Amino acid sequence: MSSTRDIDALIDLMARLPGLGPRSARRAVLHLIRKRGLLLAPLARQMQLVADTARECLNCGNVGTADICDICSSEKRATGELCVVEDVADLWAMERSGVFRGRYHVLGGTLSALDAVGPEELRIPKLLDRVHAEGITEVILALNATVDGQTTTHYIADQLEGRVRITSLAQGVPIGGELDYLDDGTISAALRARKEL
């Protein structure tokens, strides 16, 4: 069926998105074809635009469309507070809570003996550099409350000990919970009640 080959190829690509299997990819593609003027064509253009322009911030690891992201570029965000998160989804979750006014540092994961992820695989050396270079007075370790997240928190706290105030999110983050799943109020409460390590 040659004329459906292009549609099958689109379904195969869609099925590679997280959370979509073959069946939901087929449903999504049929929906897109039905709304090809209102949704499929705009989505194609927006994807191409993002594919052409998106990049990771060379300083913090956030995604944006410039080499240095808006948060790192903004003098208003130079509060001396640096919030360390595992990935960009967590940074976005923090931003949605609207309570943090400093800058971020995205590690890109956690230390993991099992997966052979050491400090060099993450952005930990860059973090240590930034604490000096940007005159950071407080590092807020906002990693997930998982075993690997907490291992990473303690590793970074050891590295920075005596050089800067080190805090971590306290109240409201459930054991085993991931930041990106929490509501904004919970994140706000956890940030306000942060405690010294």
Add this chain to the structure above:
Amino acid sequence: MSSTRDIDALIDLMARLPGLGPRSARRAVLHLIRKRGLLLAPLARQMQLVADTARECLNCGNVGTADICDICSSEKRATGELCVVEDVADLWAMERSGVFRGRYHVLGGTLSALDAVGPEELRIPKLLDRVHAEGITEVILALNATVDGQTTTHYIADQLEGRVRITSLAQGVPIGGELDYLDDGTISAALRARKEL
């Protein structure tokens, strides 16, 4: 945050896909940005291609990239059997089962008093035309085993009574079940065991 506006716009478009909410749309977009060379750019191109070429078959309602789809164009599929389904996802499910060699007719829904869907809103007049024009000897009514699906089955059976053999899928379709959720083997069994109405 001007440089993330394009990314936010992409998230908003993705969240309009069935099965994706705001959170899974954010996850999907982050995944796409990480794989912008291998997945995002090819997906954008394939979406644009399908947006430019996809259309509904003027004869049967299937989707493809020509005015008349491959199945309607193929003489091999002119077996005299016509399988009536609610939507294109059901046609695809039938094709995956690989057991049916005739042609299809996609109604585009079911009759529904509640939603004011009458025969003219579906492709029922076109179905009656095709039974004559294509020398159909058997109409297989493969609608979902829902109340509206069965109402539609009986309405079409009444319209065609005495003019053609009329059958429906029999074994294996669970009460309240929808074709697109069934495994291929169940669909095959139901087609083989189809019964006279």
